[in-house]
Amino acid sequence: MRQDGQTSLAAGFLGLPSARSVRGSLARKVSLALVSILVFTLLLAAFFAYYKFESVYSSLVQSRYSFVVFTVKKKVEDSLNLGLALRQLRQVQEIIEREKARDSQILSIQVYDAQGEVLFDTDRGAIGTFVGSGLVDAAKASSAQSFGATDDDMLIVGLPLVNTLGKVEGGILLRYPQAYVEHGVGGLLIQLSRTTAELLAVFSVLAVAGLYILFGRVSRKLGSMERTLGTVLSEGGQAVPEAGGDPFEERFAEFVTKSREATDHIREATEEIGRLDRLA
Amino acid sequence: MTLDRTRPLFVRLLLLAFMVLVPPVGLLTYDALGEFSKGLVPELDKKAETVGRDLAASIERAVGYGIPVDHLVGMDEFFTPVLRSNPEIRYLAVTNRDGRILYLTGARREVLEPFYAVADFDDDAERVRKSNLGDFVDLAQPISGKNGRVGHLHVGIDDGFVRGRLMEIVIDIAVVTLGALLVAVEILLFVVLVNVIGPMREVGMVIDRVRRGDFSHVSGSGSDDEVGHFVSGFNAALRYCDDLFRRLEDYIDEVKAAHFDKSVVERVGEIEARVRFLFRFSRQGQPDVITERQAADIRLPLFLFVFAEEMSRSFIPLYIRDLSVPIPGLSPDLVMALPIALFMLLIAVVSPSAALAASRLGSRRIFLMGLVPATMGFVLSAWAYSVYDFMLWRGITAIGYAMVTMACQSYIAQISKQERRAQGLGVYVGAVLTASICGTGIGGVLAERVGYRPTFVVAAVLAVIAGMLIYRLLDTPQVSEQRSSPHLRQYLGLLRNWRFSALILFAAIPSKIALTGAFFFLLPLTLMLDTAVDLGDVARIMMIYPIVVVTLSPLAARLADRTGWKAGLVALGGVIGGMALVTPLIENSPQMLALGVVLLGVSHGLSASPQLAMIPDVCWTECRNIGQTNVLAFLRFAERLGSFIGPLLAAAFLPFFGYYDSIVAVGAISLGLSLIFVVLSFAYGSGPHIEAELME
Structure with a gap:
C-alpha cells in the first residue's frame, strides 16, 4: 500500500502511542511448528523403519537357529521313537557339538529332560544343572512350535522333545548372542540416524527459508499498511491500495481515509469551538 | 493474499508443508530400504545355507546307505514340512550331476529346468553356488556319495520375500506420512488462525465499523x-x-x-x-x-483428544481378548463385547448431562474436567489386569469422552451465529474425522511395534497436551445464558413424528449397529484370524473408513443441498452399508473385508450429512418448539443406543456363526432395516412437514 502525500512518518510525531515491539516474528513461530512436525515425522518414520527391520531381521535369525534346533530335535526324537530313554542317547552330545562347530555364533546347545535337568550340553561342565522353570514350561506349552526367550545378553530358541505318545520328554535350547542381532541391525540404525539428521538439517533450512519468504510478504504488507496509516493521519494524503491489492487492503484504505476524515473533522470542530469561545 | 481469509495463506503454507515433509520422508524411506535389503539378504542366504546343509546331509546319509540319488522315495513329504515352516523358502529341488531335476517341491519344473540344464555344477565342488533365477535366488548345495558328487540340493529363496518386507516398511511409513501431514494441517491451520487470520478478522470487523x-x-x-x-x-x-x-x-x-x-x-x-x-x-x-472467538480455537485440542481415543481403535477387541477372564453366565464373546458396549452406552447416557453442564459451567471447564477421567481411563487401561477392571477404566474414559466432545460442541454452538452454525459443526466433524484417520493408523502401527499398553500411555500424554492447549487458549469461562432444557415428555413426543422415528429405527440405529458391531468389534478379530495379517494391517484397513467418509461427506452434503434428495441419500447409504457387511459371502478373506470397509465408508459418507440435514424439514414443528439442537441431541442419543446394541448383537452371533458369518449376520440385519427405510423414504416428500403442529 502506498500513500499520496508526505511519507516517512513516525507515530510519535502524531502523538500516537508507539506500537508494541516485535519480539517473536510470525515466521519464527510457524517455523518452530513446522520444524517440530518435520522432526516428529522423520523420527517416527525412522523409528518404524528401524523396528520393522529389527523385527524381520531378528525373526529371520531366530528361524535359522530354530531350524538348527529342529534338526537336532528330529534326530533325538528318531532315537526316542526307538524306545530309548533320553538320558541314554549318548550320540546326542556328538550331534549338538557338531552343530555348534558349524556355526561360530552358537554359544551353546542344551538338551534337558522333563524336569529341566540338563542331560547334554555343548558346555560339558553344565551337564547336571537345571534350566529355568520358565523354559521348561515354555517347552511344555509349545509342544510343536519353537519358542524364544532372552537370558542376559543371549537369545534363546527352543523346541520341546516329544515322544510317539505325544508326551513332552524334555527340550532343546540353543543360545546365540544378542550382540549378533544388534550388530546386524546396528548398521541400519547408524545409517538411519545419519540420514535423518542430514535430511532434518536440509529441510529445516528449506522450511525456515520458505516461511520467511511467505511471511515476509505478510510482514511487508502489514508494515506498509501501518506506515500509510501513520503518514495519512499525521501529514494527510490518501491511502491508495497497490495495483492488484486485495479486498482487505481496499477496506483498509477506506479505513485510513475515514480515520483521517474523522481527525480532520474533530480538529476543525475543536478549532471552530475555540474561535467561537475566543470571539465571545 | 487476503489477510483476513484463511484459504490464501493456508494453501501456500500447506504447499510448503507438503514440500518440506514428503520429500525427506521419501528419501529416508529409500535409504532405509537400501540398507534393509543389504542387511536382510545375507541373513536369508545364511538361513538357506543352513537348511540346505541339513537337507543335503540327510540325502547324503541315504546315498551313503547305497540308495541311488535318483531312487529316493518320499522326497515330497520330506520337503513339504520344511517349506511350510519357512515361508521365505519357495522351493526345494534335487538335481543330478547333469543338472536334471530329480525331485522338486514348491515350483514348476519348466521355470527351473532351462537354468539347471545350462548351469555348470561341476565347478568349485564344495562351494555353495548362488544364482538369480527370475523371482528366485537359488542356492545349490553339493550332494556327495561314496564315489564323489552325485548331484545338488537347491534351496530357492523367494525374491518377493524381501520385496514384501520392504513394501511393509513403505506402507508403514506412508501411513506415518499421511498422519504427519494431517497433523501438520491441523497445527498449521491452528497457528495461522490464531496468529494471523483471527486477529486480522477482528481488525476487519473494526475496519468495517470505521468505514x-x-x-x-x-x-x-x-x-x-x-x-x-x-x-x-x-x-x-x-x-x-x-x-x-x-x-x-x-x-x-x-x-x-x-x-x-x-x-x-x-x-x-x-x-x-x-x-x-x-x-x-x-x-x-x-x-x-x-474479541472474536472462533470454532477453530477448539479444533486442535479436540483433534488431539480424539486422536488419543482413536489410537486404540484397531486393537481394543484384541486387547480385551488378551485380558478376558470367564464371567459366569456370559459367553467369552459377550465378555469381549461388553467393554465396547459399555463405552458406547456411557457416552449416550452422559452426553446430555455433559452438554447441559457445558452450557452452565462453560466449555473450558467441562473440557478440562472431562480430561481428568479420560486421561485416568487411558492410563489405567494401560495397566488393566483383567476384563473386569478394563471395563471400569473404559467406562471412566467414556465419561471423559462424552464431557470433552460435548464441551466442544457446546463451545461451537455458543460462538457460531445461526448462519455459521453448519460451518462451525464442519470444524468439529473435520477435526474428529481427521483425528480418526491419524489415530487409527498411527495407533495401530505403534501398538504393533511397542504393544497395546504403551499405546494407551501415549494416548494419555496426548490427552494431557489437549488439556494444556485448552487451558491456555480458552482463558475465560464460556457460559451461555441459562435456557431451560426440554422435558423428557417433549423428547419422547418426537417419536410421534413417524418420519423421525423411522429415521432413527431404520437409518440411524442400523448404521451404528454396523459401525460398532461389525467394524469396531468384529473386524479386528476377524482380520487377525489370517496369520498373514498383523496389527498394522488391521489399522491400515480400519483407517480406510474415515478416509472414505471424510472424502465423501462434503460431496454428499453438497448433493443433498443441491438436489434436496436427502431421504434418498440416507436410504442409499443404508443399503450400501448393509451390503458392505455381506461381502464375506463372496469370499472369507481380508481383501473382502477391506472392500466392506470401503463400502461402509461410502455408506456413512453418503448418509451422515443428509441425515442431519433432514431434521429441520422432518421435525419442522419440533425444532420450533424445543429447538433444533435438542432434536439433534435426541437423534444422537437414539443412534448411540444402536452403538450399544451393535457389539452385543455381534457377540451373540459369534458362537453360532463364527467371525465371518457374524459380520454377514450383522450386515443382514442392517440391510433389512435399511430396506424398510428405502420403502418409507418414498413417503418422506420434501420441504418442511408441519403435520405435528396441525395435530396439536
Missing part, C-alpha cells in the same frame, strides 16, 4: 509478532481518534457549562451534533474491545 463512521471499538488481539505490532498501531490510531473526540467533548462541555453567550452555546451544540452525526464513539469513555 461506517463507527469508532467505538478496537481489536482485542495482542501478540508479540508482526500482526500484534500492526494491531497495536491500528488500535493506537483508533485511540488517537477517540482521544481527540474525548478532548473535543470535554471542551464542548466546558464551553456549554461556562459560556454566557447563548448563541455560542447553541452553535457549539450544533457542532457537537454534527460530529456525533458523522462519527460514533464509545459511550464508555474509551473504545470497547472486540
Whole structure:
C-alpha cells in the first residue's frame, strides 16, 4: 500500500502511542511448528523403519537357529521313537557339538529332560544343572512350535522333545548372542540416524527459508499498511491500495481515509469551538 | 493474499508443508530400504545355507546307505514340512550331476529346468553356488556319495520375500506420512488462525465499523509478532481518534457549562451534533474491545483428544481378548463385547448431562474436567489386569469422552451465529474425522511395534497436551445464558413424528449397529484370524473408513443441498452399508473385508450429512418448539443406543456363526432395516412437514 502525500512518518510525531515491539516474528513461530512436525515425522518414520527391520531381521535369525534346533530335535526324537530313554542317547552330545562347530555364533546347545535337568550340553561342565522353570514350561506349552526367550545378553530358541505318545520328554535350547542381532541391525540404525539428521538439517533450512519468504510478504504488507496509516493521519494524503491489492487492503484504505476524515473533522470542530469561545 | 481469509495463506503454507515433509520422508524411506535389503539378504542366504546343509546331509546319509540319488522315495513329504515352516523358502529341488531335476517341491519344473540344464555344477565342488533365477535366488548345495558328487540340493529363496518386507516398511511409513501431514494441517491451520487470520478478522470487523463512521471499538488481539505490532498501531490510531473526540467533548462541555453567550452555546451544540452525526464513539469513555472467538480455537485440542481415543481403535477387541477372564453366565464373546458396549452406552447416557453442564459451567471447564477421567481411563487401561477392571477404566474414559466432545460442541454452538452454525459443526466433524484417520493408523502401527499398553500411555500424554492447549487458549469461562432444557415428555413426543422415528429405527440405529458391531468389534478379530495379517494391517484397513467418509461427506452434503434428495441419500447409504457387511459371502478373506470397509465408508459418507440435514424439514414443528439442537441431541442419543446394541448383537452371533458369518449376520440385519427405510423414504416428500403442529 502506498500513500499520496508526505511519507516517512513516525507515530510519535502524531502523538500516537508507539506500537508494541516485535519480539517473536510470525515466521519464527510457524517455523518452530513446522520444524517440530518435520522432526516428529522423520523420527517416527525412522523409528518404524528401524523396528520393522529389527523385527524381520531378528525373526529371520531366530528361524535359522530354530531350524538348527529342529534338526537336532528330529534326530533325538528318531532315537526316542526307538524306545530309548533320553538320558541314554549318548550320540546326542556328538550331534549338538557338531552343530555348534558349524556355526561360530552358537554359544551353546542344551538338551534337558522333563524336569529341566540338563542331560547334554555343548558346555560339558553344565551337564547336571537345571534350566529355568520358565523354559521348561515354555517347552511344555509349545509342544510343536519353537519358542524364544532372552537370558542376559543371549537369545534363546527352543523346541520341546516329544515322544510317539505325544508326551513332552524334555527340550532343546540353543543360545546365540544378542550382540549378533544388534550388530546386524546396528548398521541400519547408524545409517538411519545419519540420514535423518542430514535430511532434518536440509529441510529445516528449506522450511525456515520458505516461511520467511511467505511471511515476509505478510510482514511487508502489514508494515506498509501501518506506515500509510501513520503518514495519512499525521501529514494527510490518501491511502491508495497497490495495483492488484486485495479486498482487505481496499477496506483498509477506506479505513485510513475515514480515520483521517474523522481527525480532520474533530480538529476543525475543536478549532471552530475555540474561535467561537475566543470571539465571545 | 487476503489477510483476513484463511484459504490464501493456508494453501501456500500447506504447499510448503507438503514440500518440506514428503520429500525427506521419501528419501529416508529409500535409504532405509537400501540398507534393509543389504542387511536382510545375507541373513536369508545364511538361513538357506543352513537348511540346505541339513537337507543335503540327510540325502547324503541315504546315498551313503547305497540308495541311488535318483531312487529316493518320499522326497515330497520330506520337503513339504520344511517349506511350510519357512515361508521365505519357495522351493526345494534335487538335481543330478547333469543338472536334471530329480525331485522338486514348491515350483514348476519348466521355470527351473532351462537354468539347471545350462548351469555348470561341476565347478568349485564344495562351494555353495548362488544364482538369480527370475523371482528366485537359488542356492545349490553339493550332494556327495561314496564315489564323489552325485548331484545338488537347491534351496530357492523367494525374491518377493524381501520385496514384501520392504513394501511393509513403505506402507508403514506412508501411513506415518499421511498422519504427519494431517497433523501438520491441523497445527498449521491452528497457528495461522490464531496468529494471523483471527486477529486480522477482528481488525476487519473494526475496519468495517470505521468505514461506517463507527469508532467505538478496537481489536482485542495482542501478540508479540508482526500482526500484534500492526494491531497495536491500528488500535493506537483508533485511540488517537477517540482521544481527540474525548478532548473535543470535554471542551464542548466546558464551553456549554461556562459560556454566557447563548448563541455560542447553541452553535457549539450544533457542532457537537454534527460530529456525533458523522462519527460514533464509545459511550464508555474509551473504545470497547472486540474479541472474536472462533470454532477453530477448539479444533486442535479436540483433534488431539480424539486422536488419543482413536489410537486404540484397531486393537481394543484384541486387547480385551488378551485380558478376558470367564464371567459366569456370559459367553467369552459377550465378555469381549461388553467393554465396547459399555463405552458406547456411557457416552449416550452422559452426553446430555455433559452438554447441559457445558452450557452452565462453560466449555473450558467441562473440557478440562472431562480430561481428568479420560486421561485416568487411558492410563489405567494401560495397566488393566483383567476384563473386569478394563471395563471400569473404559467406562471412566467414556465419561471423559462424552464431557470433552460435548464441551466442544457446546463451545461451537455458543460462538457460531445461526448462519455459521453448519460451518462451525464442519470444524468439529473435520477435526474428529481427521483425528480418526491419524489415530487409527498411527495407533495401530505403534501398538504393533511397542504393544497395546504403551499405546494407551501415549494416548494419555496426548490427552494431557489437549488439556494444556485448552487451558491456555480458552482463558475465560464460556457460559451461555441459562435456557431451560426440554422435558423428557417433549423428547419422547418426537417419536410421534413417524418420519423421525423411522429415521432413527431404520437409518440411524442400523448404521451404528454396523459401525460398532461389525467394524469396531468384529473386524479386528476377524482380520487377525489370517496369520498373514498383523496389527498394522488391521489399522491400515480400519483407517480406510474415515478416509472414505471424510472424502465423501462434503460431496454428499453438497448433493443433498443441491438436489434436496436427502431421504434418498440416507436410504442409499443404508443399503450400501448393509451390503458392505455381506461381502464375506463372496469370499472369507481380508481383501473382502477391506472392500466392506470401503463400502461402509461410502455408506456413512453418503448418509451422515443428509441425515442431519433432514431434521429441520422432518421435525419442522419440533425444532420450533424445543429447538433444533435438542432434536439433534435426541437423534444422537437414539443412534448411540444402536452403538450399544451393535457389539452385543455381534457377540451373540459369534458362537453360532463364527467371525465371518457374524459380520454377514450383522450386515443382514442392517440391510433389512435399511430396506424398510428405502420403502418409507418414498413417503418422506420434501420441504418442511408441519403435520405435528396441525395435530396439536
